[in-house]
Amino acid sequence: MNPSSIWLPASQVGTFLPLSTNHTVDVVIIGGGITGLTLAQRLKEAGRTVAVIEMQSIGMGATGSSTGHLTSALDIDYASLQAKFGQSGAQEAARKSEAAIDHIESLVDSLAIACDFHRADGWRYTEETSGEAGLVAESEVARRFGLAVEVVDGGPLPFMRRSLRFRNQAMFDPVRYVRALANHVHGDGSYVFEKTRVEEVDGGEPNVVHAGGFTVAARHVVHATHTPIGVVLPLQLEVAPYTSYVIGVRLTGRVPPDLYWDTANPYHYIRPVHTEPDGAVLLIGGEDHKTAHESDGAARFAALESYARSRFAVTDVAWRWAGELFQSVDGLPYFGRLGGQTSIYGATGFAGTGLTMGTAAALDIGRIILGGDPSLSEMRPQRFKPVAAAANFLRENASAARHMIADRLDGPSATPVLEIPLGEGRVTMVEGRQVAVYRSATGQLHHLSPVCPHVGGIVKWNQAGGSWDCPLHGSRFSPDGTLLAGPACEGLQRMRSKPDPGSEPEGAYGGALV
Ligand SMILES: Cc1cc2nc3c(=O)[nH]c(=O)nc-3n(C[C@H](O)[C@H](O)[C@H](O)COP(=O)(O)OP(=O)(O)OC[C@H]3O[C@@H](n4cnc5c(N)ncnc54)[C@H](O)[C@@H]3O)c2cc1C
């Protein structure tokens, strides 16, 4: 069983050096996912110098966790978008999604990127009669926005009762794509730095980005970090972190090379990968929940497996992974200038279509940096849609506030550290304090403060992702506390490790108080 994404074989990881001296460029881009690399390529092509700063390796964030669907069928349907944003907002989302897929295709062609890109149809389907009317209504609205859709009885898979077919969508290997873009960006006064964590951005003229003891100065800085890093309000209250699960199953027989999304709740997204040497692999994702609000990752994978086995001739489950996405309270992503800043930009709230919307964000931010009008887009972070957003805003933030208070007052269970199963973590009481303890497969103990360094949420252990996750704004940390995903800019504080808790003298426990 492979616990990492199908796109991330270890051999592809880490080809660019960390930042090791000070630099000045036109634009610093924090984050080496699809948003950051698409923007970097666009700006370099337009004659600007850029520095992409990535704390892990290129493509190892959400881009590498994705399933590579490129689609104009958003997680929110077009009928809802039209109700919330009117004709122009829904139209803009449709237009930008299609333009993003075209942009990816044109780069694949012009830069000769081997990433298994190909056009395919997308099928939103129902297995129940109750889902049919929604598909018909959606087809009428989507067609109005220029999307090539049609309602079809059945569909390519035998269990599809009725479907809405989106023509001319696409799929690819997202990691090969972004790593090829990185190779094109690096050089001639532009840089890609890996294993370099940005700790701070000093706004000014120029802006100065601090990372690993060095600085990069630039006229423009872009947070292409999936959600902006540091404290960025109110934006961080307008997106909620969700965790999504994926399995990769081997099959006997082949599935037509299209994209499939059901209308069930919880929903499923499916695509084949035909590049495996020994036959087809089918990626099936779904079972989403709000990050760190559930702890039953094994049950989520089991549910996906049972879904797969009841519909396909599965021979084995070869991959399992989980990743994070950010959902905006009103259904559209946010991208453009952040707050009142004129030269600092961000992009977030892509939900499950961030490969296209991240590309759209990069093209829009690039347009603004190159002199375009920032006020044109419904996606701008400053938009205020009280009617569209109010209900979700209250629901998402009420649950975050509940966690902020309850996780401190209720306290953790008092699981003795030696009863924590090998390879798992728990927030538990040690000498009267809350401590996040991870017990490795060999029994080594890592003692961490459970307090998220962003704004103080209490992390929870995520067995499916092998990480500590914060329920407030979705920061994630490795078992030893290293930062995996923001908005936090640093890891969990390490407390003194105690290989044998029984032998530790009373009161000698070091580290942060909760
Ligand atoms: C399971 C799953 C399946 C998905 N499937 C699809 C799909 O099929 N189609 C689709 O369109 N979308 C999909 N998505 C959503 C999509 O993956 C994301 O929206 C998209 O990849 C976001 O790209 P990004 O470049 O903005 O962020 P990322 O790819 O996360 O890139 C941000 C980068 O910033 C880096 N970073 C963060 N903080 C710092 C710091 N302080 N210093 C330096 N670097 C930093 C991170 O390491 C990361 O590499 C899926 C998401 C998940 C979780």
Ligand code: FES
């Ligand atoms: S991510 Fe904001 S408090 Fe943890």
